[in-house]
Structures are given as structure tokens and as C-alpha cells.
């Protein structure tokens with residue numbers, strides 16, 4: 603955790619979820635009602651097909667709804683893409699950009715990810731900019747070099763604590779059940795904090811840095827308790843309301 607920074611517990615549903623899954627969103631929205639919501643923010647990013655109906659379900663809820671990607675342009679001939687403006691038009695407030703699955707499946711570069719984050723800012727969305735090393739890069743001892751390059755190249759100069767969240771997701775930890783040691787998470791997050799402060803000054807002290815990669819109810823308290831870990835980006839465990847809420851609820855003990 604970082605002093606005076608409101609953590610964010612975010613779920614990324616990836617390419618999962620149909621209308622039947624809206625019951626999980628309803629349960630999460632109901633589950634995050636209560637005193638903890640003043641201290642910890644909750645977000646679900648369903649597939650784009652569910653975005654509008656999900657925001658409609660959450661109008662009176664502290665649960666925020668976001669999207670998983672946006673195009674870098676505001677409109678135009680880009681079949682199959684959605685713009686940041688369209689997400690805002692559906693009342694989404696966040697968009698994930700640069701997830702490693704997009705970097706791999708769609709060959710997204712740091713330069714493109716930065717342009718997408720800028721498009722998000724223009725539509726008054728908060729961008730969750732994802733970074734993280736692969737297993738080979740880790741084995742080669744390049745973790746901090748990769749983090750440094752991706753942070754510097756993917757995060758726009760106009761980033762602020764309000765419009766930007768960083769999500770550190772070691773690629774080898776995503777969906778594998780593997781997580782870095784607490785010491786490794788602490789080291790990576792301390793490094794990102796120092797890089798953000800060097801670039802953005804005081805604003806860099808307040809920018810949230812999430813950890814993502816096999817976060818589960820069983821390891822949430824330990825991971826969320828690490829210095830400079832300001833929440834989680836959760837894949838698989840966010841699909842079930844009970845698991846998501848158990849992770850969110852880990853802050854009950856951490857903030858007690």
C-alpha cells in the first residue's frame with residue numbers, strides 16, 4: 603500500500619462473459635456497498651458487449667465499470683475496434699491499455715499503447731497501463747530493464763494520478779497460478795515508484811501501481827499488503843463474485 607492512496611481492486615474479464623454473467627456483476631455491485639468502498643475502489647472490465655448494460659446495472663453502486671482496450675483514434679474506418687469516446691458514451695470510466703495479451707495477440711507496441719492512453723485521457727477515461735516482463739526476460743535478469751522501458755515508453759507525459767493507473771503484470775504469472783515472491787513484488791514496485799517520482803515528481807508518489815498475475819483470495823492479503831502495491835488487476839478470479847469480493851475484502855484486515 604502507499605500512504606494516502608486509495609487502492610483499486612480491478613477485474614479484467616478478458617474474452618469471458620455473456621448476458622448470464624451479469625448476475626456476477628450484480629452480486630459484485632451489491633458486495634462492494636458499505637464502508638470499505640470509501641477507502642477502496644472496485645472496478646470490473648467486462649467484454650465490450652456487456653459494457654453498456656453493466657454500467658446501467660451499476661448506476662447507484664460504488665462499482666466502476668471499464669473496458670479492456672480502445673483504439674487510439676476517436677472514430678473512423680477501423681472495423682471491429684471501439685474508441686475511448688464510445689466507452690465514455692456507455693458510461694465506462696476506465697480502460698485497460700497495453701495488456702500483455704494485446705501486446706502479444708495484436709503486436710501492440712509501447713508507442714501504440716501510449717497513443718491509446720492519450721485517447722483515453724481525451725475521452726476523460728482513466729487508463730490502466732499494463733507492463734511486465736516475460737518468463738525469458740525474467741530468466742535473463744532483465745525484469746527491471748523491461749519495466750523501465752515500458753513505463754517510459756507506454757505512459758504518456760500527460761499522465762496524472764487521476765487519469766493513469768499502472769498495472770504490473772509479470773507475463774509468466776498470468777493465469778498460471780505462479781506469483782513472484784513478496785520480495786520480488788516489493789522490489790519491482792519500489793523500482794516503479796522511483797521511476798514515476800523521477801519523471802512526475804509529487805504526482806508520481808500518488809499514481810496507483812496495481813499488481814496482477816494469479817491474484818486469488820488465498821494470496822490477496824499478502825500481495826496487497828506489500829509497499830507500493832495499490833491494488834490488483836485480477837483475471838480469472840474476477841469472474842466469480844465470491845472470489846472477487848474475497849480479494850476486495852482482504853482490505854478489511856489491511857486497513858483495520
Ligand SMILES: O=C[C@H](O)COP(=O)(O)O
Nearest residue numbers: 614776777815816837838
Ligand atoms: O488482467 C489480468 C491479468 O492478466 C491477470 O490474470 P489472472 O488473474 O487470471 O492471472
